[in-house]
Amino acid sequence: MQRSTNETWARSSMAAAAILVAGLLVASCGVSPGAPDDTDGQIAVVATTSIWGDVVRSIVGEDAVVDVLVPIGADPHAYEPSSRDAAAIRNADLVVANGLGLEEGLHDVLEASADEGAEILELAPMLGPLPFGDADGESGHGTFDPHVWMDPGRVATAADIIAESLSGVDPSVDWSARADAYRFELMGADSHIVDILDAVPAGDRFLVTNHDAFGYFADRYDFTILGVVIPGGSTLADPSSSDLADLVDLMRATGTRVIFVEMSAPTALADAVASELGASVSVVDLYTGSLGAAGSGADTLIGMLTTNAEAIAGALAP
Numbered sequence: 001m002q003r004s005t006n007e008t009w010a011r012s013s014m015a016a017a018a019i020l021v022a023g024l025l026v027a028s029c030g031v032s033p034g035a036p037d038d039t040d041g042q043i044a045v046v047a048t049t050s051i052w053g054d055v056v057r058s059i060v061g062e063d064a065v066v067d068v069l070v071p072i073g074a075d076p077h078a079y080e081p082s083s084r085d086a087a088a089i090r091n092a093d094l095v096v097a098n099g100l101g102l103e104e105g106l107h108d109v110l111e112a113s114a115d116e117g118a119e120i121l122e123l124a125p126m127l128g129p130l131p132f133g134d135a136d137g138e139s140g141h142g143t144f145d146p147h148v149w150m151d152p153g154r155v156a157t158a159a160d161i162i163a164e165s166l167s168g169v170d171p172s173v174d175w176s177a178r179a180d181a182y183r184f185e186l187m188g189a190d191s192h193i194v195d196i197l198d199a200v201p202a203g204d205r206f207l208v209t210n211h212d213a214f215g216y217f218a219d220r221y222d223f224t225i226l227g228v229v230i231p232g233g234s235t236l237a238d239p240s241s242s243d244l245a246d247l248v249d250l251m252r253a254t255g256t257r258v259i260f261v262e263m264s265a266p267t268a269l270a271d272a273v274a275s276e277l278g279a280s281v282s283v284v285d286l287y288t289g290s291l292g293a294a295g296s297g298a299d300t301l302i303g304m305l306t307t308n309a310e311a312i313a314g315a316l317a318p
Contacts, residue, residue: 042063042064042065043060043063043064043065043093043094043166043169043170044064044065044067044091044092044093044094045060045064045065045066045067045092045093045094045095045096045166046066046067046068046069046088046089046092046094046095046096047066047067047068047069047095047096047097048068048069048070048076048095048096048097048098048102048103048106048110049068049069049070049076049098049102049103049289049290050068050070050071050072050290050291051149051289051290051291051301051304052096052097052098052123052149052158053066053068053096054291054300054301055096055149055155055158055159055162055182055301056096056162058159058178058182058185058300059159059162059163059166059175059178059179059182060166060175060178061178063170063173064166067088067092069081069085069088069089069106070103070289070290071290072290072291072292072293073263073264073290073292073293074264074289074290075262075264075265075289075290076098076102076103076264076289076290077102077103077104077265077289078104078105079103079105079106080105081105081106081109085106085109086109086113089109089110089113089118089120090113090116090118092118092119093119093169094119094121094165094166094169095110095113095118095119095120095121096121096123096162097110097120097121097122097123098122098123098124098146098148098149099122099123099124099125099146100122100124100125100129100143100144100145100146100148101143101146102124102146102147102289119165119169121161121162121165123148123158123161123162124144124146124148125144126157126158126161127148127154127157127158128154129144129145129146129148130144130145130215130216130219131143131144131145132144132145132212132215145212145215145216147213147214147215147216147288148216149216149301150213150214150215150216150217150220150288150305151216151217151219151220152186152187152189152190152193152220152302152305153186153187153190153220154216155186155301156182156183156186156187159179159182159183159186160176160179160183162175162179163175163176163178163179164176185302186302189302189305189306190220192306193221193305193306193309194221196306196309196310196313197221197309197312197313199313199317200312200313200316200317201317201318202222204316204317204318205221205222205223205224205316206223206224206225206226206254206256207223207224207225207226207260207312208225208226208227208228208229208247208251208256208258208259208260209225209228209229209259209260209261210228210229210230210259210260210261210262210265210267210269210270211228211229211230211231211262211265212225212228212230212231213262213288213289214260214288217308221309226250226251226254226256227247227250227251228247229244229247229259229261229269229270229273230269231243239269244269244272244273247273248273248276248277251273251277251281252277257280257281257282258281258282258283258284258315258316259273259274259281259282259283259284260284260285260286260311260312260315261283261284261285261286262285262286262287262288262289263285263286263287263288263290263292264287264288264289264290265288265289267283270283271283282315284311284312284315285311286308286311286312287304287307287308291303291304292304292307
């Protein structure tokens with residue numbers, strides 16, 4: 001049965017009033033909608049990405065609550081923070097961020113929170129960052145590559161840094177021993193990755209990637225970045241038509257038949273380059289800025305690095 005206009009208006013007004021009252025109650029209690037629940041006295045740690053969230057969880061176990069801002073599958077370069085994110089950062093005992101421009105949309109929130117006294121730990125600048133490089137190995141555009149997690153050795157160092165920061169929050173736990181245990185796992189994974197990549201001959205260790213995210217991988221495992229579809233370290237850069245034409249010419253000249261792209265970033269430009277080169281060129285998905293979903297094999301950092309190595313070896317090995 002159709003309700004009268006007056007009845008509909010009255011019900012809508014009551015609903016709006018209820019929402020307003022609820023919002024006022026939340027504000028009066030000092031709780032941001034969507035902000036983390038009471039941690040029951042546990043340490044509250046915020047990690048900007050799922051990758052650093054996994055590293056932190058590997059250290060803290062059940063002794064801290066870890067909140068990750070950028071969702072699984074999202075591109076950290078393109079992520080824009082919500083009011084909930086800002087509240088989580090302000091309320092955390094420790095915020096673990098990557099830095100070096102990775103979290104472009106989060107930069108202002110992190111900076112403002114640091115000015116207000118939040119403990120912001122930016123890891124990448126402390127991990128011996130590499131400058132971006134051109135295909136010939138020369139220094140690129142004067143900025144540092146933020147994708148440090150692609151090297152297990154640097155992640156092990158990051159674990160030590162995180163443990164030291166946690167000791168300043170709660171010295172009652174031996175966080176250093178936790179970091180040492182995780183280092184052991186990382187170094188085991190590193191050895192396994194070396195074994196996987198042994199299938200790729202030295203003369204075939206060339207990568208063409210969607211954007212410049214594999215510099216640390218190449219440095220650690222003796223690969224060369226031959227070219228990238230999107231220049232620079234951000235997926236938000238905009239290559240020119242001449243940039244893409246040059247990449248097509250380079251791949252033709254070298255006989256390169258594979259483009260590696262990211263699960264968490266658009267691949268239309270890489271697909272276009274592959275199409276220009278013909279059906280014999282493969283586009284292979286890798287994990288870069290985000291872990292994979294549960295069951296993907298890449299739902300931890302160690303799983304992600306191993307899965308990537310298997311995909312690269314499968315694409316490049318004879």
